[in-house]
Amino acid sequence: xxxxxxxxxxxxxxxxxxxxxxxxxxxxxxxxxxxxxxxxxxxxxxxxxxxxxxxxxxxxxxxxxxxxxxxxxxxxxxxxxxxxxxxxxxxxxxxxxxxxxxxxxxxxxxxxxxxxxxxxxxxxxxxxxxxxxxxxxxxxxxxxxxxxxxxxxxxxxxxxxxxxxxxxxxxxxxxxxxxxxxxxxxxxxxxxxxxxxxxxxxxxxxxxxxxxxxxxxxxxxxxxxxxxxxxxxxxxxxxxxxxxxxxxxxxxxxxxxxxxxxxxxxxxxxxxxxxxxxxxxxxxxxxxxxxxxxxxxxxxxxxxxxxxxxxxxxxxxxxxxxxxxxxxxxxxxxxxxxxxxxxxxxxx
Amino acid sequence: xxxxxxxxxxxxxxxxxxxxxxxxxxxxxxxxxxxxxxxxxxxxxxxxxxxxxxxxxxxxxxxxxxxxxxxxxxxxxxxxxxxxxxxxxxxxxxxxxxxxxxxxxxxxxxxxxxxxxxxxxxxxxxxxxxxxxxxxxxxxxxxxxxxxxxxxxxxxxxxxxxxxxxxxxxxxxxxxxxxxxxxxxxxxxxxxxxxxxxxxxxxxxxxxxxxxxxxxxxxxxxxxxxxxxxxxxxxxxxxxxxxxxxxxxxxxxxxxxxxxxxxxxxxxxxxxxxxxxxxxxxxxxxxxxxxxxxxxxxxxxxxxxxxxxxxxxxxxxxxxxxxxxxxxxxxxxxxxxxxxxxxxxxxx
Numbered sequence: 001x002x003x004x005x006x007x008x009x010x011x012x013x014x015x016x017x018x019x020x021x022x023x024x025x026x027x028x029x030x031x032x033x034x035x036x037x038x039x040x041x042x043x044x045x046x047x048x049x050x051x052x053x054x055x056x057x058x059x060x061x062x063x064x065x066x067x068x069x070x071x072x073x074x075x076x077x078x079x080x081x082x083x084x085x086x087x088x089x090x091x092x093x094x095x096x097x098x099x100x101x102x103x104x105x106x107x108x109x110x111x112x113x114x115x116x117x118x119x120x121x122x123x124x125x126x127x128x129x130x131x132x133x134x135x136x137x138x139x140x141x142x143x144x145x146x147x148x149x150x151x152x153x154x155x156x157x158x159x160x161x162x163x164x165x166x167x168x169x170x171x172x173x174x175x176x177x178x179x180x181x182x183x184x185x186x187x188x189x190x191x192x193x194x195x196x197x198x199x200x201x202x203x204x205x206x207x208x209x210x211x212x213x214x215x216x217x218x219x220x221x222x223x224x225x226x227x228x229x230x231x232x233x234x235x236x237x238x239x240x241x242x243x244x245x246x247x248x249x250x251x252x253x254x255x256x257x258x259x260x261x262x263x264x265x266x267x268x269x270x271x272x273x274x275x276x277x278x279x280x281x282x283x284x285x286x287x288x289x290x291x292x293x294x295x296x297x298x299x300x301x302x303x304x305x306x307x308x309x310x311x312x313x314x315x316x317x318x319x320x321x322x323x324x325x326x327x328x329x330x331x332x333x334x335x336x337x338x339x340x341x342x343x344x345x346x347x348x
Numbered sequence: 349x350x351x352x353x354x355x356x357x358x359x360x361x362x363x364x365x366x367x368x369x370x371x372x373x374x375x376x377x378x379x380x381x382x383x384x385x386x387x388x389x390x391x392x393x394x395x396x397x398x399x400x401x402x403x404x405x406x407x408x409x410x411x412x413x414x415x416x417x418x419x420x421x422x423x424x425x426x427x428x429x430x431x432x433x434x435x436x437x438x439x440x441x442x443x444x445x446x447x448x449x450x451x452x453x454x455x456x457x458x459x460x461x462x463x464x465x466x467x468x469x470x471x472x473x474x475x476x477x478x479x480x481x482x483x484x485x486x487x488x489x490x491x492x493x494x495x496x497x498x499x500x501x502x503x504x505x506x507x508x509x510x511x512x513x514x515x516x517x518x519x520x521x522x523x524x525x526x527x528x529x530x531x532x533x534x535x536x537x538x539x540x541x542x543x544x545x546x547x548x549x550x551x552x553x554x555x556x557x558x559x560x561x562x563x564x565x566x567x568x569x570x571x572x573x574x575x576x577x578x579x580x581x582x583x584x585x586x587x588x589x590x591x592x593x594x595x596x597x598x599x600x601x602x603x604x605x606x607x608x609x610x611x612x613x614x615x616x617x618x619x620x621x622x623x624x625x626x627x628x629x630x631x632x633x634x635x636x637x638x639x640x641x642x643x644x645x646x647x648x649x650x651x652x653x654x655x656x657x658x659x660x661x662x663x664x665x666x667x668x669x670x671x672x673x674x675x676x677x678x679x680x681x682x683x684x685x686x687x688x689x690x691x692x693x694x695x696x
Contacts, residue, residue: 160516171685295643298642298643315669319643320664321664
């Protein structure tokens with residue numbers, strides 16, 4: 001059987017970690033499925049673009065990027081194609097949308113995905129923008145052509161959330177979701193509680209890689225709003241965008257607020273919530289005081305939690321403890337495995 | 349297509365709740381799968397036994413048992429068959445093993461399951477005894493005949509644990525499991541902490557239905573040991589029995605112990621643990637002092653937690669919040685749905 005061919009759009013930390021996981025597990029994949037997974041294209045803005053129908057040497061690609069920040073000049077298939085040209089012209093079965101998040105529009109990732117569906121290709125998105133901004137349209141486009149569309153990585157990395165509901169909670173109706181979906185705010189609130197200044201915390205967080213170049217995404221709750229929107233669109237067919245989320249960030253939380261909460265035995269967390277009330281979905285992202293004995297209070301540092309309330313199975317929570325980049329990679333890897341299992345194979 | 353035919357062995361609270369869920373969801377099941385699920389036999393020790401190939405009236409069966417403690421004399425198919433005779437003679441596709449747990453042997457449930465496999469029937473077990481005492485033998489018997497063998501309910505009711513790993517953590521190796529798997533001990537420790545006497549707590553717990561007739565099962569850690577054994581046998585191919593678990597219950601925990609822990613900012617929980625060390629599985633059930641800020645400390649009352657450490661996906665936890673009997677029923681229901689999806693259909 002033919003190998004499954006992937007085109008990676010973007011090759012940042014998550015893409016490189018995914019490439020390494022794929023190399024490590026290649027033999028096991030071939031043993032289980034009788035065919036492998038190869039990457040036939042990688043399109044990036046700053047590292048160069050490779051198109052190689054015979055399969056890119058991922059070990060070399062990772063090594064070159066680690067050492068020099070871009071693909072080496074001697075790389076077979078190195079070319080000047082744009083990302084859209086790669087989507088339109090390369091030989092692949094599925095794209096992995098790994099480009100940087102554009103949180104206010106979801107673009108150009110949405111158009112990448114539409115173009116891939118237009119060519120009859122499957123799509124994996126680790127980019128939450130498209131799920132937050134255009135889920136209904138994209139999932140309809142996939143369904144119309146019997147194509148697969150997976151996005152487990154968009155909320156809490158590879159932690160099973162969408163897969164959990166689809167595969168293990170059959171016939172359950174989801175009535176509420178809540179959680180701490182942006183763990184960067186845990187970190188910031190903890191550092192503030194320790195008496196550090198806002199600017200110092202942000203600078204240190206940037207250096208540690210916890211905080212994005214534009215810290216407003218985390219601090220003002222945009223990232224959390226995009227994630228709760230993705231959850232609600234997929235799990236509750238909400239049909240909303242991040243603009244519909246009642247959003248308050250932690251930018252106005254002061255050391256005094258944190259100390260006042262502590263004096264009451266409480267701790268401040270940026271909580272996401274979505275609920276179905278009278279057939280209407282209400283979504284919010286807000287700093288909330290929770291009891292120190294509450295499970296949410298124990299979700300600290302880079303840990304995150306999602307709680308799902310259902311009609312048949314009551315309330316469940318899933319916690320991802322202190323993830324590393326490998327857990328993001330696993331989200332993509334798991335979606336690739338689902339495509340291996342579900343996509344019809346084109347015989348060679 | 350033929351309906352899926354179930355034989356229920358046992359019809360206690362969980363069996364009745366499952367029967368009600370099946371009635372409620374019957375129309376939706378028929379819509380999704382184009383066929384329904386009927387119960388063609390119910391075998392019990394104290395309520396009577398019904399064998400009815402046309403499908404038992406579950407609404408009537410539940411009503412009669414609620415009102416009189418047993419099936420009514422006018423029930424079609426009421427008979428004097430033993431459980432083994434039902435397994436050997438009735439017309440069904442799968443048994444649901446719901447008989448009371450015999451925690452020191454797993455019998456007669458193990459023999460029920462063997463007899464069903466012997467007839468080429470699928471098996472759902474909500475009874476943890478067989479998974480703790482004879483998992484390897486039973487799963488081999490199922491595999492030898494291409495039969496389905498599901499047991500999600502045996503640990504934390506319908507909370508996806510076995511399904512979570514099988515369906516959403518593909519290619520992950522489990523290296524450690526831990527958790528609070530017996531929530532009755534949460535309740536007892538909390539009541540003791542409130543200054544109540546052991547005997548008073550046990551009697552009150554029995555009346556509330558939290559504590560079994562033989563409280564040693566919970567208090568001495570036998571139930572927790574059976575559950576951690578089930579987890580390890582399935583998730584880590586441990587091939588152990590509850591006798592291999594290093595087990596200490598909470599029977600010797602005193603109010604003084606609890607107060608001494610509290611003085612250190614800690615709380616006592618009965619913790620289950622299983623780990624792969626140098627290719628060998630080590631399992632324990634022990635009262636442990638955990639920090640009040642630890643997530644485990646927030647798992648109180650009837651709530652329980654399991655944490656799973658993997659090679660590719662790091663550490664995840666799943667929490668079941670304050671379950672009712674419906675969550676046990678959903679575990680059985682979910683396994684029935686998997687059989688609907690996976691079992692070859694015999695055309696009528």
